[in-house]
Every structure is written in C-alpha cells, then in structure tokens.
Amino acid sequence: MGTELETKWTFTFRRNVHMYCHDLRASRDGVEHQIQCEDLSGSKDQIGIWPYQLELDQTTYSTLIEALIAWANGQKLKYQIYVTRDDCETNLGF
Numbered sequence: 613m614g615t616e617l618e619t620k621w622t623f624t625f626r627r628n629v630h631m632y633c634h635d636l637r638a639s640r641d642g643v644e645h646q647i648q649c650e651d652l653s654g655s656k657d658q659i660g661i662w663p664y665q666l667e668l669d670q671t672t673y674s675t676l677i678e679a680l681i682a683w684a685n686g687q688k689l690k691y692q693i694y695v696t697r698d699d700c701e702t703n704l705g706f
Contacts, residue, residue: 621679625649625687636661638676645676658690658704664697677701 626635636649648662661684663676677695684691685703692700 621676621683623679623683634659638663638680640672640676647680652692655690658692659684661691661693664694 620640622639624635624637624639629635632651634649634651636647638645638647645663645666645668648665650660652658652660661680663673663680666673666676668676677693680693681701684693690704692702692704694700
C-alpha cells in the first residue's frame, strides 16, 4: 500500500516479508529509503520502526519523522518510532 503526505514523503509497506519483519520504504524527490521495521517482541499488532539509522540531514529527518507518525496513525498502526537509539515516538500510551 502506498500513501503520499503533505510532506511529499510516499510510504510503501508490506507486512511479513520475512517472518516478523516488514518492508517499509519512504520516498521523496525520487530518492527511496528502506527503513528497518518489525513486530515488537511479545506484542500483538505493534510494530517498531527504526529510521534513526538513515543518513539524512536534520531538516529532512524531521519531516520524515513527522510524516511517519502521520502515516502510521493513518494506517491505524500501534507503533514505536525510534528517532534515536534510545528515544521513540509512540502511540502505545507510555
């Protein structure tokens, strides 16, 4: 499924391409980034997304995070988006 947001990011998401791992890709201005994404351990229908490993400038990265949050909420996903190795944005209520 693909989705384009006002930030001009387009997301493509395919579930379970290898066991509990998903294929999440973000594209903007003709450049595609594959983002690590998988089910969270011990949690049903909750995914972890790790974009912090991408090498993006701060402005681009900020718009990606904003777009990822909007996209995940629009898909009604329960998520933890790791904006750094130790910090995440989540809608899991903690």
